[in-house]
Amino acid sequence: MISDIKKAIDLLNTGDVIAFPTETVYGLGADASNEQAVQKIFTTKKRPGFNPLIVHLLDLSWADTIAYVPQEALPLVNNYWPGPLTIVVPLKEGAPIAPSVTAGLSTIGLRVPRHPLCRELLKGYGKPIAAPSANASNTLSCTTAAHVRRSLGQGIYVLEDPASCECGLESTIIDFSTSIPTLLRYGALSLEAIQDYIPSIKLSTTVEKIKSPGQLKHHYAPTLPIRLNAEYPLEKEAFLNFGAPHPKETLNLSREGNLEKAGSNLFKMLHVLDDPNQFYAIAIAPIPNSGIGKAINDRLIRAATPKSLEESS
Ligand code: TXA
Ligand code: MG
Numbered sequence: 001m002i003s004d005i006k007k008a009i010d011l012l013n014t015g016d017v018i019a020f021p022t023e024t025v026y027g028l029g030a031d032a033s034n035e036q037a038v039q040k041i042f043t044t045k046k047r048p049g050f051n052p053l054i055v056h057l058l059d060l061s062w063a064d065t066i067a068y069v070p071q072e073a074l075p076l077v078n079n080y081w082p083g084p085l086t087i088v089v090p091l092k093e094g095a096p097i098a099p100s101v102t103a104g105l106s107t108i109g110l111r112v113p114r115h116p117l118c119r120e121l122l123k124g125y126g127k128p129i130a131a132p133s134a135n136a137s138n139t140l141s142c143t144t145a146a147h148v149r150r151s152l153g154q155g156i157y158v159l160e161d162p163a164s165c166e167c168g169l170e171s172t173i174i175d176f177s178t179s180i181p182t183l184l185r186y187g188a189l190s191l192e193a194i195q196d197y198i199p200s201i202k203l204s205t206t207v208e209k210i211k212s213p214g215q216l217k218h219h220y221a222p223t224l225p226i227r228l229n230a231e232y233p234l235e236k237e238a239f240l241n242f243g244a245p246h247p248k249e250t251l252n253l254s255r256e257g258n259l260e261k262a263g264s265n266l267f268k269m270l271h272v273l274d275d276p277n278q279f280y281a282i283a284i285a286p287i288p289n290s291g292i293g294k295a296i297n298d299r300l301i302r303a304a305t306p307k308s309l310e311e312s313s
Contacts, residue, residue, distance in 0.1 A: 019134040020159040023115040025141040027131030035098035052103040053130040058122040076197040082114035084188035088175040168264035186295035219302040222274035226304035230283035238273040259292040
């Protein structure tokens with residue numbers, strides 16, 4: 001494992017991209033200060049240049065030279081970092097951050113992950129790592145090394161952890177650059193948990209200007225069509241159930257009805273069911289819209305939205 005970290009660090013040092021596990025999903029990382037390396041992330045993912053990247057740090061002190069973290073963010077950050085929380089804050093002038101990381105915005109997304117191997121990587125590399133999720137743009141996020149290779153090809157070096165990503169859903173994103181903190185993306189940290197610290201948090205509903213590609217309607221999509229709130233499967237449909245076992249279920253996100261477990265299984269199971277040789281479509285049982293259920297439903301609604309209905313791309 002140590003030698004894997006060394007190889008990953010060598011690649012980052014030579015301006016390459018690597019995939020690495022986090023507690024949410026795998027990331028596709030590059031040195032955040034190296035413009036050419038960051039460009040490789042965009043070309044590898046076929047990600048449009050207007051979508052900014054999150055920068056991963058070992059701890060809050062790494063933010064000092066990069067951004068202004070407002071006082072009001074500190075209680076939240078101190079409680080949930082390291083963990084699946086990303087904050088968007090004003091970028092400092094002269095920050096050692098490649099311009100395409102922020103896609104020309106005056107703000108930057110920061111996250112301190114808690115996955116042990118990811119933390120070892122950050123500690124060993126000693127510098128911020130820019131990383132979006134390690135999947136081709138608009139497709140399913142990846143929670144195993146095998147998913148990453150299937151999505152991005154065999155050419156990518158993947159720092160592997162046999163235990164897949166614990167949360168299985170991307171980080172929750174909060175924008176602190178606005179006058180009232182705004183939730184930009186539902187994620188592995190529930191809204192309820194955030195409201196304990198920021199009761200006044202606003203929910204972003206705007207899609208007219210892309211602040212977060214998670215706000216694009218068509219996103220996180222498998223190749224097969226998705227049918228939501230299904231009680232049973234139609235012919236040739238896979239049935240992704242939740243809760244009490246059903247005789248026709250193909251897989252069950254959580255037989256005990258545990259939403260955390262369902263979140264951690266979501267992308268993993270969609271990767272398995274997204275098989276056109278076996279199925280015509282994927283039917284998915286209703287998921288309660290509370291706690292992590294909000295993030296699960298958010299991903300499912302986007303996955304079920306046909307590309308033609310996308311508002312902007
Ligand atoms: O859990 C995660 O957040 C994973 C792991 C790898 O850390 N990363 C991830 O990155 O999901 P990505 O690029 O797939 O999604 C990050 C989101 C994008 O929707 C991006 O637009 C938004 O964060 N974002 C990044 N910087 C931003 C900024 N300055 N303002 C608004 N949104 C920003
Ligand atoms: Mg993504």
